[in-house]
Amino acid sequence: MTTIGEIGEDALIALFVPRLPETDAEILGPGDDAAVLSVDGHLVVSSDVLVEGRHFRREWSTGADVGWRAAMQNLADIDAMGAVPTALQITLCAPSSLDVDWVLDFADGLREACEPHGVGVVGGDLSGADQIVVSVTVLGETHGTEVVTRADAHPGMVVAVSAPLGAGAAGLAVLTAGVDAAPEAVQLFKRPRPVVGAGLEAALRGAAAMMDISDGLLRDAGRIARASEVGIAIDSAAVPVHPAASVAAQALGVDVLPFALTGGEDHALLAVFPSAGSMPSGWEVVGRVTEEFDGVRLDGAVPESLGWDHFSR
Structure with a gap:
């Protein structure tokens, strides 16, 4: 087993990024200070977090399972607005003892979930932590349709x-x-x-x-x-x-x-x-x-x- 602490951040990024899904909306993706996307209509943004021990356990879920869940629960939030998901930003915090293969499996799970929908991972961050924490920001676009909120239900519906x-x-x-x-x-x-x-x-x-x-x-x-x-x-x-x-x-x-x-x-x-x-x-x-x-x-x-x-x- 090789840990992320043993190979270091730059080497981990070099292994991790090529496994991530891409999106046609991407003008500039991972590797710079910020991503650049083209947007059709209004920009729709949501975020979520998964904390080890509260939202998942490694004895139950593989890295790929956690990557899949991180993607899907955020794509659903954009879909719930009547919008089209476009891209994810992923921040992964983890202990230095974490196996590199877990992180690569996590990237594979993201790709498996996102690719069928044309959604890419366009950036994010890595940090050390006492436990695994995954923070996701998801971006979507309306393509000219009106967003659907929670606030327009009326009696009789x-x-x-x-x-x-x-x-x-x-x-x-x-x-x-x-x-x-x-x-x-x-x-x-x-x-x-x-x-x-x-x-x-x-x-x-x-x-x-x-x-x-x-x-x-x-x-x-x-x-x-x-x-x-x-x-x-x-x-x-x-x-x-x-x-x-x-x-x-x-x-x-x-x-x-x-x-x-x-x-x-x-x-x-x-x-x-x-x-x-x-x-x-x-x-x-x-x-x-x-x-x-x-x-x-x-x-x-x-x-x-x-x-x-x-x-x-």
Whole structure:
């Protein structure tokens, strides 16, 4: 094993950068003080962070898994605005004892996730740290379309999701329990597979409000409700549950529905449409927008649990 401390920063960059994906929007990429991109329409920017021990564990996930997750959860954020992801900036902080191969696998995971979507890694930074921390800034462009925010849901509209939910949370539960079961759910936790482009299609079909489901359906529905100053009523019977989540729940002997209602990490989209007839194919109505109350309700009641909170555990 060769560590990053043994080869040094410049040698690591020389090995790391050639493995990264490129984008047609790139005018100047890695290697200078800043990247230069061409942009069509408005620039859309988001950021995220993954911390070892909190968002991933090396005993569960390979470097490629972490690279894939770092890319996909950020591409989903741009898609949730109805925009097209273009490029990533990646900052990797790591202990000097980290194996060089882990870093190269991380780059491979980024490339595997980004290349099908024409997204490049155009720069970033490396730093020493006591644990692995990955910080991502993602850039996108609108190509002349209007961005979709969380703030334009109106009473009478329908609330829908772009895909079945719960597999990511179920996979995490299986890993945490140390149970050898539900491999599809485990894989979907390690490598979420949002349909990048579903957000743009939803925007073109008239979505009034939209966001990426990263912290659970109920919590994220509440965020749209607050931003739009409305109420959102969720019907639990209408929520589509991923089959892999059902397999995991059976193996663990637990109810599957909480995985779909309060588990995040699937990175499917939650959107509000004027009517069910205006939705793209494949979306499922899970509730409605109302002025009868504020916030989110589940089957008419205040939910006992909403989902992931980064500072509650």
